[in-house]
Amino acid sequence: MAGELISAYELGDLTLKNRIVMAPMTRGRCGSSGVPGEMNATYYRQRAGAGLIITEGTFISPQANGWVGAPGIFSPQQVEGWKPVVDGVHDAGTPIFCQLWHCGRASHSTFQPGNQKPVAPSEIAINSDYIHTPNGKQPNETPRALTTEELPGIVEDYRLAARNAKAAGFDGVEIHGANGYLIDEFLQTKTNERSDQYGGSLENRFRFLKEIVEAVTSVFPSNRVGVRQSPNGVYNDMGSPDYRDTFLYVAEQLAKFDLGYLHVMDGLGFGFHELGEPVTLGDYRKVYPGTLMGNCGHTKDDGEQRIADGVAELIAFGRPFITNPDLPARFENGWPLADDPPQAIWYSPGPEGYIDQPAHSA
Numbered sequence: 001m002a003g004e005l006i007s008a009y010e011l012g013d014l015t016l017k018n019r020i021v022m023a024p025m026t027r028g029r030c031g032s033s034g035v036p037g038e039m040n041a042t043y044y045r046q047r048a049g050a051g052l053i054i055t056e057g058t059f060i061s062p063q064a065n066g067w068v069g070a071p072g073i074f075s076p077q078q079v080e081g082w083k084p085v086v087d088g089v090h091d092a093g094t095p096i097f098c099q100l101w102h103c104g105r106a107s108h109s110t111f112q113p114g115n116q117k118p119v120a121p122s123e124i125a126i127n128s129d130y131i132h133t134p135n136g137k138q139p140n141e142t143p144r145a146l147t148t149e150e151l152p153g154i155v156e157d158y159r160l161a162a163r164n165a166k167a168a169g170f171d172g173v174e175i176h177g178a179n180g181y182l183i184d185e186f187l188q189t190k191t192n193e194r195s196d197q198y199g200g201s202l203e204n205r206f207r208f209l210k211e212i213v214e215a216v217t218s219v220f221p222s223n224r225v226g227v228r229q230s231p232n233g234v235y236n237d238m239g240s241p242d243y244r245d246t247f248l249y250v251a252e253q254l255a256k257f258d259l260g261y262l263h264v265m266d267g268l269g270f271g272f273h274e275l276g277e278p279v280t281l282g283d284y285r286k287v288y289p290g291t292l293m294g295n296c297g298h299t300k301d302d303g304e305q306r307i308a309d310g311v312a313e314l315i316a317f318g319r320p321f322i323t324n325p326d327l328p329a330r331f332e333n334g335w336p337l338a339d340d341p342p343q344a345i346w347y348s349p350g351p352e353g354y355i356d357q358p359a360h361s362a
């Protein structure tokens with residue numbers, strides 16, 4: 001085993017120069033308009049040694065908003081703002097997917113149109129201390145349950161966002177189905193107590209994601225669409241007793257769509273619900289024959305091991321890309337890695353901790 005990560009990979013009709021993917025990471029540097037600017041283009045261009053870049057979570061609509069300074073892909077200004085980001089990454093011969101995001105209950109009325117309550121499958125609040133809002137830290141609110149009639153409109157927002165992503169030049173999109181945001185809330189029994197056709201059985205809880213996949217693949221070919229899942233995650237107060245059955249069922253269903261990839265946060269490095277044995281990439285492989293992307297706390301060595309074992313084709317790295325903009329070159333040349341980023345720079349607005357992270361000087 002050696003060199004698996006730096007070998008090329010054919011992702012549908014795209015050739016990735018290596019199997020190192022830059023994981024989606026919110027950095028909160030797009031201001032209140034959600035329009036990316038020059039600084040964001042510089043940041044992504046610096047990291048274009050990756051085989052594939054997945055952008056930070058990007059809002060599909062005003063209602064989807066729940067994070068200060070995160071970008072959107074629903075207004076013409078946002079589409080224009082993304083174009084130089086995409087062009088810069090393409091100049092380095094690297095494809096870039098836009099991560100489509102709806103925060104669901106992990107939002108707050110201060111983000112919402114008309115200061116309405118955030119929306120969710122059911123009226124179940126996040127049980128944690130607070131949420132960061134434009135007005136500072138606030139207690140989490142109990143969300144409003146979406147009506148059955150509202151759901152086609154949100155599916156349509158995903159379709160329009162995918163269309164906008166295409167117009168901005170993105171090679172594809174990743175549907176953010178992880179980390180306790182709206183789609184994950186529909187999938188999991190902890191947050192979905194609906195009695196309509198979107199709640200209850202596995203088939204019903206999967207319906208919302210299925211309709212979104214159908215909508216988005218009407219815009220991009222299916223091999224240009226990925227889906228992200230966090231079967232083991234506790235982030236945003238998630239974790240359901242039937243997690244194993246739920247997520248392996250969803251994977252089995254998604255396999256029918258011939259997607260570009262299924263992105264699984266298999267590692268426990270972003271929080272673990274501890275409700276049983278973690279779902280592994282090996283478990284996924286048994287039900288998902290397509291391209292699997294692993295993520296969470298992986299190192300070069302255990303990433304290579306997963307590829308050598310045949311349980312993943314691609315490995316995404318998050319935090320290492322913040323402080324190592326040239327991460328693939330460091331892996332390839334055996335150069336040392338910089339320390340993990342302190343949380344203080346994750347979301348701080350401005351260039352510090354964002355575009356000032358040095359590449360290795362040989």
Ligand SMILES: Cc1cc2nc3c(=O)[nH]c(=O)nc-3n(C[C@H](O)[C@H](O)[C@H](O)COP(=O)(O)O)c2cc1C
Nearest residue numbers: 023024025026056057269270296297317318319346
């Ligand atoms: C600063 C920061 C922002 C993140 N934002 C997102 C995001 O927008 N969308 C998402 O799916 N995951 C997000 N994540 C999770 C990462 O994609 C990744 O799963 C996590 O960092 C674990 O991988 P790592 O150990 O390689 O960093 C974020 C993580 C960090 C540290």
